[in-house]
Amino acid sequence: MVSDKNDGPKSKVTMAYALELVEIEEQLAALERTNQRLQAMAERSSNNPDLERRRNEIIDKAAPLERRRQAIIAAEEAAAEVYVMHGETRSTPNLFSDIQPELGFLADIQSEVKKVEEDRSKKRERSKLLPARYTNQDFFVADILGYSLKDDHATMEAPVFSLKTQKDLTPWEWTSKDGTKHIEVSPSVKYGRATQHDKDILIFVTSQMTEALNRERPDTQSRAVRFTVHNYLVATNKPTGGVEYQRLERALDRLKGTTIKTDIKTGNKRVKEAFGILDSWAIIERSSSDERMIAVEITLSKWLYNAIHAHEVLTIHPDYFRLRKPLERRLYELARKHCGSKQSSWKIGLELLREKCGAQSHIRAFRNQVQEISNAHTLPEYHLIYEREADQVTFYVKNQQKLISSYLCR
Incomplete structure (x- = not known):
């Protein structure tokens, strides 16, 4: 008759290795699925170094897991070689002394075995919720409905x-008035410098990721972001005709081709090397009828990604996307950044305002443009008043209650 006390140690150790083996195989399967997705993306988008780098990272992660898996299988096969002597069963002695589980199952094997035995003795209760199956994605999916528009502090300033x-094609350089912030912007020779309208893509992604961070979604840990083109066009108040898909593709080229070198920190971190506004972009899915892109994946620069994760963002008005002129959008950004949530007004000289806008026009032309915008009253949330005698501009909040409260507090 087989002795229970001789079977005990062997069954506990075997159970520990079985649990570890299951977890390793699940990790390998997840890595394989990710590798297959990247391979499919690489076939559609040739010569993409970022995809190749990510595939190599997956191979590097899988290699030690596969070695560990083979070691456990070999140990289990050795442990299966038992022999019977004088009516007793004994395991081959000390087979596992050279292999220690990395995942920590043997450290607390007694409690694990006890828990398993207790679970078996009870009727298993069915969870009221389905399990969260896809929590560790390699990309963030921008699919949230009902969110506030967000703009990052650094590019607003x-x-x-x-x-x-x-x-x-003009290189651009800017230094703040106090000399503490400096930025150099180099355009792409082929596509030119990214425009104020191209920034709509970054505002859309920043808004989505900020809301996802507030909801504690795990996929926000990735700098890679996927979104459908139709959702982006609707969210940014653009037509959904075929020409907009072409404009988006050109905008993505400019964002990737425009490089920045700056000492401005985001998330209390400084990116010391020059970098593209986007690290990369790729078309994930195309229409079968007319070849226009349906879904895209972009990889954010560390500079912008750090700002989003540090919540260095401000809420902007949805009517921002209704502003036609790039200068209108830039003036709204500056008013929103400098008035913030507490100030009711902000005053600045016209020449300094021209520098902060990044306008390349002559001061006389810029003065006329500002005067036209002031007369049109198109800026959301703010009135723009140009004082010709002082040659300065004042932004006032349109919210009368906030404006009155501010004056009463003086």
Whole structure:
């Protein structure tokens, strides 16, 4: 008759290795699924170094797991070689002394075995919720409905984007008035410098990721972001015709091609090397009828990603996307950044305002443009007043209650 006390140690150790083996195989399967997705993306988008780098990272992660898996299987096969002597069963001695589980199952094996035995003795209760199956994605999916629009502090302060509507090949350099912030922007030779309208993509993604962070979604840990083009066009108040898909593709090219070198920190971190506004972008899915892109994946720069995760963002008005002129959008950004949530007004000289806008026009032309915008009253949330004698501009909040409260507190 087989002795229970001789079977005990063997069954506990075997159970520990079985549990570890299951977890390793699940990790390998997840890595394989990710690798297959990346391979499919690489076939559709040739010569993409970022995809190749990510596939190599997956291979590097899988290698030690596969070695560990083979070691456990070999140990289990050795442990299965038992022999019977004088009516007793004994395991081959000390087979597992050279293999210690990395995942920590043997450290607390007694409590684990006890828990398993207790679970078996009870009727298993069915969870009221289905399990969360896909929590560790390699990309963030921008699919949230009902969120506030967000803009990052750094690009609201510094004039990163061109105000021109034609290709801008002019390198740009800006230093803050106090000399503490500096930025150099170099355009793509082929596509030109990213424009103020191109920034709509970043505002859309920043808004989505900020809301996802507030909801504690795990996929926000990735700098890779996927979204459908139709959702983006609707969210940014654009037509959904075929020409907009072409404009988006050109905008993505400019964002990737425009490089920045700056000492402005985001998330209390400084990115010391020059970097693209986007690290990369790729078309994930195309229409079968007309080849236009349906879904895209972009990889954010560390600079913008750090700002989003540090919540260095401000809520902007949805009517921002209704502003036609790049200068209108830039003036609204500056008013929103400097008035914030507490100030009711902000005053600035016209020449300094021209520098902060990043305008390349002559001061006389810029003065006329500002005067036209002041007369049109198109800016959401703010009135823009130009005082010709002082040659300065004042922004006032349109909220009368906030304006009155501010004056009473003086």
